[in-house]
Amino acid sequence: MLTKPLDQITVDDVRDLCTRKAYESQLLEFKRELPAERNRPDPWLTGGDFTAYARDRLLREIVAFANAQGGTLVLGLEETQDKPPRATNIRPLTRIHDLATRMEDAARACIDPVLPGLHVRGIDTGGPGEGVVIFRTLASPIGPHRVASDGHVFIRRGASSVQMTMREIQDLTLDLARGADRLDKIFSERASGFEEWWQRASGHNGVCRITAMPLAGFPGLPRLSGDPNAFPVRTRFRANYASTDVDLAGPSLGGFRQIVRGLRRYGQDNYAARIDIFESGLIDLWYRHEPTASRHHFFIGWLLGAYLSVLGSIDTARSMANVPEWEFAIEFTLDGTTGLPDAGGGKVRLGALSIGWFEFQYRTSLIEELPVRFPRIPYRNESDRDTILNIVLGDLIDAAGGPRESLSLKLLG
Numbered sequence: 001m002l003t004k005p006l007d008q009i010t011v012d013d014v015r016d017l018c019t020r021k022a023y024e025s026q027l028l029e030f031k032r033e034l035p036a037e038r039n040r041p042d043p044w045l046t047g048g049d050f051t052a053y054a055r056d057r058l059l060r061e062i063v064a065f066a067n068a069q070g071g072t073l074v075l076g077l078e079e080t081q082d083k084p085p086r087a088t089n090i091r092p093l094t095r096i097h098d099l100a101t102r103m104e105d106a107a108r109a110c111i112d113p114v115l116p117g118l119h120v121r122g123i124d125t126g127g128p129g130e131g132v133v134i135f136r137t138l139a140s141p142i143g144p145h146r147v148a149s150d151g152h153v154f155i156r157r158g159a160s161s162v163q164m165t166m167r168e169i170q171d172l173t174l175d176l177a178r179g180a181d182r183l184d185k186i187f188s189e190r191a192s193g194f195e196e197w198w199q200r201a202s203g204h205n206g207v208c209r210i211t212a213m214p215l216a217g218f219p220g221l222p223r224l225s226g227d228p229n230a231f232p233v234r235t236r237f238r239a240n241y242a243s244t245d246v247d248l249a250g251p252s253l254g255g256f257r258q259i260v261r262g263l264r265r266y267g268q269d270n271y272a273a274r275i276d277i278f279e280s281g282l283i284d285l286w287y288r289h290e291p292t293a294s295r296h297h298f299f300i301g302w303l304l305g306a307y308l309s310v311l312g313s314i315d316t317a318r319s320m321a322n323v324p325e326w327e328f329a330i331e332f333t334l335d336g337t338t339g340l341p342d343a344g345g346g347k348v349r350l351g352a353l354s355i356g357w358f359e360f361q362y363r364t365s366l367i368e369e370l371p372v373r374f375p376r377i378p379y380r381n382e383s384d385r386d387t388i389l390n391i392v393l394g395d396l397i398d399a400a401g402g403p404r405e406s407l408s409l410k411l412l413g
Contacts, residue, residue, distance in 0.1 A: 014074070
């Protein structure tokens with residue numbers, strides 16, 4: 001169950017925990033029911049609201065996971081008295097979907113700073129609305145987090161959540177700060193390499209870079225072999241936009257070769273494109289296109305197809321590393337050059353980057369100020385794809401100065 005995205009977990013997965021008598025661990029915690037204050041059953045069980053005591057005890061476990069490696073809490077599972085405890089039976093709770101929503105809202109209000117990577121879901125195991133509630137969080141890059149009501153900071157150690165000392169809190173704060181600096185440094189290095197790459201090209205080129213990097217603690221990929229099928233990269237997609245199906249075709253990437261601690265798929269067409277996949281989890285797509293008299297630097301469908309190729313590669317990397325919901329940050333840049341020398345001997349950036357729209361809605365827009373560095377976007381799991389795609393579409397429309405229409409792009413298959 002721990003290797004599945006939260007929205008794909010079923011009642012059979014929950015039952016399997018009991019069948020296997022799964023242990024509590026660094027990444028997994030069980031609770032039979034809402035924590036009871038002074039041995040009094042929580043009012044939720046009889047149709048009331050849950051208490052602040054129950055809320056804070058559950059959120060303390062979530063905070064502990066977030067301050068460590070992330071983890072999953074299953075509420076509604078009976079456990080043994082072993083050390084560590086083991087799952088034995090499902091003890092269904094009532095109104096689980098309402099409880100999941102209320103707990104997710106409570107987490108936003110009661111965890112400081114706000115925890116970005118928490119998802120809560122109810123799973124029916126008996127009658128409608130009866131079952132378990134699953135909480136899942138990733139390791140947080142912006143901690144340490146605490147439950148605001150008491151101010152204490154907890155961290156997961158083995159099968160227990162323990163209060164951190166002031167020294168430990170300071171050390172964790174410094175470690176997370178270094179992680180953010182490391183992410184910025186890697187993005188900066190890839191941006192510099194990208195500029196050197198496209199500045200070497202002759203002619204009149206529009207260029208695109210999409211770089212994805214896992215947040216701190218990613219376990220890494222197994223050694224990537226020389227087999228071209230070891231890490232497949234999909235480049236063609238279909239979507240529905242304004243009640244019409246459209247192609248989102250990224251660059252062709254038929255070529256293959258190994259690189260140091262990674263592999264590269266590259267284009268063999270009238271444009272230059274490549275995607276580098278590193279064992280660290282870094283994924284970097286570079287795309288250059290020289291338009292003809294009747295063509296544009298890019299079509300929006302091409303750019304969205306390239307972005308989807310990166311999202312799909314992230315999903316493959318997470319699957320290979322056995323961390324299906326590890327968060328990645330994605331950076332997206334557009335730029336270009338005329339190939340003409342400036343006064344200092346360098347090449348002149350394009351005055352404007354032409355963007356063609358979808359086939360059924362053909363028109364041209366110009367991005368006049370280059371480079372364009374779009375805000376970074378976090379990507380956690382496949383269920384976020386449509387949302388992210390519409391964010392990117394909106395960013396492209398904004399950059400081109402086009403009218404902000406209702407965005408309704410939905411992937412097909």
